[in-house]
Amino acid sequence: SQQGEEDPQALSIQEGENATMNCSYKTSINNLQWYRQNSGRGLVHLILIRSNEREKHSGRLRVTLDTSKKSSSLLITASRAADTASYFCATDAAGYSTLTFGKGTMLLVSP
Amino acid sequence: KAGVTQTPRYLIKTRGQQVTLSCSPISGHRSVSWYQQTPGQGLQFLFEYFSETQRNKGNFPGRFSGRQFSNSRSEMNVSTLELGDSALYLCASSLAGQGIDGYTFGSGTRLTVV
Numbered sequence: 001s002q003q004g005e006e007d008p009q010a011l012s013i014q015e016g017e018n019a020t021m022n023c024s025y026k027t028s029i030n031n032l033q034w035y036r037q038n039s040g041r042g043l044v045h046l047i048l049i050r051s052n053e054r055e056k057h058s059g060r061l062r063v064t065l066d067t068s069k070k071s072s073s074l075l076i077t078a079s080r081a082a083d084t085a086s087y088f089c090a091t092d093a094a095g096y097s098t099l100t101f102g103k104g105t106m107l108l109v110s111p
Numbered sequence: 112k113a114g115v116t117q118t119p120r121y122l123i124k125t126r127g128q129q130v131t132l133s134c135s136p137i138s139g140h141r142s143v144s145w146y147q148q149t150p151g152q153g154l155q156f157l158f159e160y161f162s163e164t165q166r167n168k169g170n171f172p173g174r175f176s177g178r179q180f181s182n183s184r185s186e187m188n189v190s191t192l193e194l195g196d197s198a199l200y201l202c203a204s205s206l207a208g209q210g211i212d213g214y215t216f217g218s219g220t221r222l223t224v225v
Binding site (some may be wrong): 030035041044045048088091092093096097099100101102103104 | 156210215221
């Protein structure tokens with residue numbers, strides 16, 4: 001079963017705009033990770049945030065984690081056409097002993 | 112450093128046949144996890160190997176099996192293929208596995224069962 005659920009399922013924006021994607025999960029976690037996938041290729045690890053962290057940055061990416069609401073958000077600032085991809089959250093949930101993925105958000109950035 | 116290598120990239124098989132997929136992890140990574148990705152079900156965990164031992168298994172039938180060799184390379188096998196096995200199969204390597212650290216994925220093997 002899916003542990004994480006991304007919202008929205010699809011997002012379409014213009015270059016230069018910010019993109020925000022959300023992830024909700026069901027059980028307590030040790031960490032939450034975000035991945036990007038371009039058109040049926042392998043996934044690329046973007047960022048990992050641990051359960052005792054509230055915010056993390058990496059370049060144009062900002063991830064927040066609210067364990068009380070069991071949710072996370074990924075913000076991509078100043079989006080580029082090259083950011084067009086599917087974005088997945090994945091959780092290392094207590095009792096699962098593996099990384100469990102959501103179904104992803106498809107982001108389309110138009111020039 | 113070299114990334115995760117999956118072979119072959121594409122496969123077309125007939126129902127009832129069997130298939131073997133290969134994954135070479137990043138040098139030094141001892142954990143290899145396998146996932147099946149389909150449009151309907153998303154990414155589903157198949158199994159994880161660490162130092163040649165299967166450490167965890169997803170909810171897939173016994174037709175799906177795997178192994179890991181002493182050099183950490185891993186193979187997965189699907190026997191008696193069904194149409195529903197058509198999917199992108201992804202392997203991921205990591206240092207510790209079990210979701211503790213970030214995974215590095217290969218480009219995947221696209222399996223089509225006809």
